[in-house]
Amino acid sequence: QNFSFGNIEKFSTGSLVVRLINDMNQVTNMIMTIFMQVFRVPLILVGAFILGIITVPRLWWLEVLMVVLIMGITAIIFKKMGSLFDKVQNLMDKINTQAKENLQGVRVVKSFNQEGQEINKFNQTSDTLNNVNLKIGYLFSTVIPSFELIAYVIIAAAIYLIGGSILEHPSDIAVISSYVTYIMQLLYAIMIGSFVMSIFARGGVSLKRIKEVLETQPDVVFKDDAPVEELDGDVEFDNVTFAYPDADKPILKNISFKVKSGEMVGIVGATGSGKSSLAQLLPRLYDPTEGTVRIGGHDLRDVNEKSLRDTVSYVLQRAILFSGTIASNLRQGKADATNYELERASQIAQAQEFISRYKDTFD
Structure with a gap:
């Protein structure tokens, strides 16, 4: 509400609506995920890692290798996804702005027979957004298979390294079984972590966009300490x-x-x-x-x-009505206006005639 016209034009109304609704939802999901997984994932990850080392101390390096490989793949994939998430939000801004402009300017569009051109512009933006989302989906679809492949290779290596002693020490079968279980628990924790990171990546982009609005200083700033006085004169x-x-x-x-x-x-x-x-x-x-x-x-x-x-009163070229009653719209200029003042204002504006046609008049 403190933004000047210049601030609003900088972001565009469509972008501000997306930031207020969609970006806020993304940040809310990120915060909820933090509360849900902040303890669970680290406990499973650390617990499985330690138990695996205790079970087969000499294969500690396999677990380290698995974690390093998976974290490396995660960093590469989510780095690419981060820039794509930013594109998605910007394209949503554009779609929202185009829809708003076409709805507000529908008379102009129809008058100049531009329906086809405007539909093509909207479709192009929508197709671009769809393609970016498909790229994100493709990248995310490679995450789980990559993790599972690494885990299975690690399990195969562990079986190979321990399996030779099974004939001499049959109890090693139980050791292998326990080790495989801990490796799978480690994989499970990392998979949940990757899901959390995807939410963080998208939420981080949205948080940055919201901060951009909150940290923008209004172009027009009034002096709070200036005295309230009646302005009169030239x-x-x-x-x-x-x-x-x-x-x-x-x-x-x-x-x-x-x-x-x-x-x-x-x-x-x-x-x-x-x-x-x-x-x-x-x-x-x-x-x-x-x-x-x-x-x-x-x-x-x-x-x-x-x-x-x-x-100073400013009458816009285009009439704007807020949702609510006629009375609530008239009281935008004076919140405590009486019914008599509402009637008087509508008479001056030559609106009394059509208002009286409604059963509830001003309400």
């Missing part, structure tokens, strides 16, 4: 230059004018000439790159947020 733009983040050139350059209190001013210009950008500087949705915007002689950067919001 509106002045003093040599204002403004450029959007990552833009090659400013949309507004060296703009200076003064509107006296009580005057009504219309700003006209071609599409993309900066009319909306100019208007967005007044409620401080953005800060100018250079220059100063003042109301009543006060620099907006030195004004309390409540004072500015109580003084």
Whole structure:
């Protein structure tokens, strides 16, 4: 809620939604896995390793070799999977953004007969996401067979090295059986560990993306210690230059004018000439790159947020309705508005007629 328009545009609304829902779920799964497996896996791993060495001390190196080989394969595979998990989340951002844009701009898409093009763009992104997920699935499918192959080779080597003494010492059969059991327990612990690592790899990517949002400082910061006072007087733009983040050139350059209190001013210009950008500087949705915007002689950067919001109203080109009742939407501007004030506002906005058609009117 503290982000400026510039912060939101940096991430995009679609990306923020994915980070809020999908990435949070991934981090939650990672935390739950930690609590479930943090003691279990190490205990099984260490216990099986020690019991194996106690059972056949001279074959300690086989267990070490098995662990080293499996850990090496795990590191290689999950290093590749980590970059793929990052791609998955970025592609989910893109899909979410495309879906949102097409739903919001459905009239434009249909008016220009662009349904086929937009479907192809969405399909391309969706196919790319599917291919990346298939690569992750392929890599993960090689993990368990690789672990089992190494374990079986180790077991075969142990049987070969111990088996020669079975005729002289028949009790060694029980030793081999116990050793194989501990090797399989070791394998079981490592397999669970690999599953945990896959969740960590994905959760780590999501955690990084969430931290990126949390650690981003708002572009527009109000002074908390600024006094709350009624702003009144002239509106002045003093040599204002403004450029959007990552833009090659400013949309507004060296703009200076003064509107006296009580005057009504219309700003006209071609599409993309900066009319909306100019208007967005007044409620401080953005800060100018250079220059100063003042109301009543006060620099907006030195004004309390409540004072500015109580003084400046901003009507968007596109109407936005939040979920809820008509009354709850009207009270976005004044939370404690009375029913009389709601009716008065709807009359001024010439909305009273269609509101009265509903059985519950404002509710």
